[in-house]
Amino acid sequence: MSIRERLSGNEACAIAMKQINPDVVAAFPITPSTEIPQYFSTFVSNGAVDTEFVAVESEHSAMSACVGAEAAGGRAMTATSANGLSFMWEMIYIASSMRLPIVMSLVNRAVSGPLNIHNDHSDAMGVRDAGWIMLFSENNQEAYDNLIMAHRIAENENVMLPLMVCQDGFITSHSIENIELIEDDVVKDFVGKYEPKHYLLNDKEPVSMGPLDLQSYLFEHKKQQSQAMYNAKQVILDVAKEFEKITGRKYSFFEEYKLEDAEIAIVCMNSTAGTTKFVVDNLRKNGVKAGLLKLRVFRPFPAEEIAKALSHLKAIAVLDKSDSLNATGGALFTDVTSGLYTNNVQVPTLSYIYGIGGRDTKASDIESVFEDLSNVVSSGKLDNPYRYLGLRG
Amino acid sequence: MDGLLEIRWHGRGGQGAKTASLLLADAAFNTGKYIQGFPEYGPERMGAPITAYNRISSSPITIHSNIYEPDYVVVVDDTLLEAVDVTAGLKKTGAIVINTTKDAEYLKSVLKGYEGDIYTIDAREISINALGKYFPNTPMLAAIVKVSGIMSDKELLDDMEGSFKHKFAKKPEVISGNMKALEMALDKVTKIN
Numbered sequence: 003m004s005i006r007e008r009l010s011g012n013e014a015c016a017i018a019m020k021q022i023n024p025d026v027v028a029a030f031p032i033t034p035s036t037e038i039p040q041y042f043s044t045f046v047s048n049g050a051v052d053t054e055f056v057a058v059e060s061e062h063s064a065m066s067a068c069v070g071a072e073a074a075g076g077r078a079m080t081a082t083s084a085n086g087l088s089f090m091w092e093m094i095y096i097a098s099s100m101r102l103p104i105v106m107s108l109v110n111r112a113v114s115g116p117l118n119i120h121n122d123h124s125d126a127m128g129v130r131d132a133g134w135i136m137l138f139s140e141n142n143q144e145a146y147d148n149l150i151m152a153h154r155i156a157e158n159e160n161v162m163l164p165l166m167v168c169q170d171g172f173i174t175s176h177s178i179e180n181i182e183l184i185e186d187d188v189v190k191d192f193v194g195k196y197e198p199k200h201y202l203l204n205d206k207e208p209v210s211m212g213p214l215d216l217q218s219y220l221f222e223h224k225k226q227q228s229q230a231m232y233n234a235k236q237v238i239l240d241v242a243k244e245f246e247k248i249t250g251r252k253y254s255f256f257e258e259y260k261l262e263d264a265e266i267a268i269v270c271m272n273s274t275a276g277t278t279k280f281v282v283d284n285l286r287k288n289g290v291k292a293g294l295l296k297l298r299v300f301r302p303f304p305a306e307e308i309a310k311a312l313s314h315l316k317a318i319a320v321l322d323k324s325d326s327l328n329a330t331g332g333a334l335f336t337d338v339t340s341g342l343y344t345n346n347v348q349v350p351t352l353s354y355i356y357g358i359g360g361r362d363t364k365a366s367d368i369e370s371v372f373e374d375l376s377n378v379v380s381s382g383k384l385d386n387p388y389r390y391l392g393l394r395g
Numbered sequence: 396m397d398g399l400l401e402i403r404w405h406g407r408g409g410q411g412a413k414t415a416s417l418l419l420a421d422a423a424f425n426t427g428k429y430i431q432g433f434p435e436y437g438p439e440r441m442g443a444p445i446t447a448y449n450r451i452s453s454s455p456i457t458i459h460s461n462i463y464e465p466d467y468v469v470v471v472d473d474t475l476l477e478a479v480d481v482t483a484g485l486k487k488t489g490a491i492v493i494n495t496t497k498d499a500e501y502l503k504s505v506l507k508g509y510e511g512d513i514y515t516i517d518a519r520e521i522s523i524n525a526l527g528k529y530f531p532n533t534p535m536l537a538a539i540v541k542v543s544g545i546m547s548d549k550e551l552l553d554d555m556e557g558s559f560k561h562k563f564a565k566k567p568e569v570i571s572g573n574m575k576a577l578e579m580a581l582d583k584v585t586k587i588n
Contacts, residue, residue: 008424008430014524141459168458172436173459174459176433176436177432178420178431178432179430179456180429180430274459276458276459277457277459277460280457364461365458378414
């Protein structure tokens with residue numbers, strides 16, 4: 003029996019971490035981090051977990067400590083946000099290239115400057131090429147569920163990549179909402195014990211990790227990392243199937259909401275997908291065939307599957323909560339359109355940059371996107387594909 | 396109560412409007428509802444205007460934006476009436492609940508012809524009386540429950556007693572005062588138009 007609760011997204015993630023009970027949590031426990039390490043530290047103090055909690059002096063050290071702990075053979079987790087993630091940047095790459103399945107809870111907030119602490123996805127988009135698996139979460143429930151599934155994906159021997167679970171800062175991290183928790187023992191059984199094949203504290207097999215890797219090998223190692231990302235796709239689906247067995251909640255690369263018979267659709271991630279569902283329901287009542295593709299798995303990027311799911315549409319809008327400042331649309335937009343092209347799907351597609359620095363995304367904003375899509379369909383014209391949503395004039 | 400109910404709170408930093416919205420979410424959750432409770436975070440300063448929100452529904456809530464067309468508005472501090480457009484988007488079918496001792500004529504004038512119901516309550520008097528200190532959020536919580544009918548008086552009182560016991564585990568002496576504040580507020584909230 004699941005446990006009916008009401009929790010903020012931060013609380014939900016801290017409880018997932020408690021249930022996972024990792025060997026080490028290393029985090030910088032004050033701003034720009036979230037309440038997650040703070041809640042988790044109380045679990046440590048109360049003896050609810052036997053985790054070694056390392057309150058480090060910076061995020062660079064937080065990720066370094068996770069790298070050390072994971073390389074030693076432990077299971078390590080951390081949580082951060084915004085500039086905290088920026089400060090980890092160097093070690094983020096070290097973690098993935100050393101093939102250490104560290105799990106991070108990332109509460110998405112704007113990377114300064116100017117100084118802003120509110121939600122957008124600029125922190126996550128800054129590490130999208132760093133070799134981490136990246137899962138996005140519509141609400142507290144998904145942030146919790148994704149964390150429970152995280153180690154099973156990351157630690158799979160065909161994967162061995164670090165993984166971050168993203169959710170929207172404040173919008174879901176600080177909002178109290180209903181949630182169904184899984185019992186502690188069920189989580190424990192599901193997550194299982196971490197038994198790495200190679201680790202530093204194994205006295206039967208002395209190894210070195212992260213040494214010099216020059217012209218003769220780095221390329222091959224990068225190819226292996228890339229292959230691991232391909233492998234992760236099947237593992238993500240397999241773990242989701244097992245998760246469904248214990249919870250009844252279904253996960254895949256993305257959620258298709260009223261997409262099957264839709265003519266126009268939005269592609270987006272995190273909490274905006276919830277607002278889009280609300281708008282889609284209203285539009286459907288008026289006979290507008292609107293739909294949504296909510297992307298959960300951003301890395302690895304399921305290009306082929308996305309292209310297939312969108313192939314029947316007449317027009318698509320891709321919403322990016324981060325501007326790539328490249329004069330050719332946001333990161334999700336360029337990935338989606340590249341996926342469409344590569345898979346021979348030709349559908350007019352618009353890029354919208356929205357919600358930057360915590361600008362609230364209203365139902366009426368989403369309605370306006372669907373109106374734009376309807377206009378593209380009726381006129382057959384797509385004048386300016388690079389648009390901004392909710393920007394003051 | 397059917398469908399989605401949306402409530403917007405206006406208060407000043409330090410008055411507990413955020414806490415009140417979270418307590419309301421808690422209480423509604425305990426009656427089996429789907430809930431959201433969230434503040435609009437800005438620069439956090441004592442005395443600065445703050446906004447907090449509640450959504451309460453019989454079915455799952457997917458929308459994740461601020462609330463622009465609330466069914467109810469709660470004003471925890473009447474000095475905000477001339478500083479903030481508290482009735483912005485407020486539905487005519489709904490109501491506004493104000494912590495104030497100001498007269499009906501003044502209130503109608505500052506509410507710019509709001510056509511819905513206007514309720515007032517003197518949360519200061521109740522709080523001082525029941526708690527000996529000015530904490531307006533507990534009376535305002537009871538007032539909005541009474542006005543909106545989210546739950547019965549008894550459901551609120553039963554639930555809050557449990558919440559206060561948990562919240563004030565280290566300060567049990569304030570529990571009875573808070574309960575008294577709730578009961579008084581349920582009784583004293585008054586429609587003025």
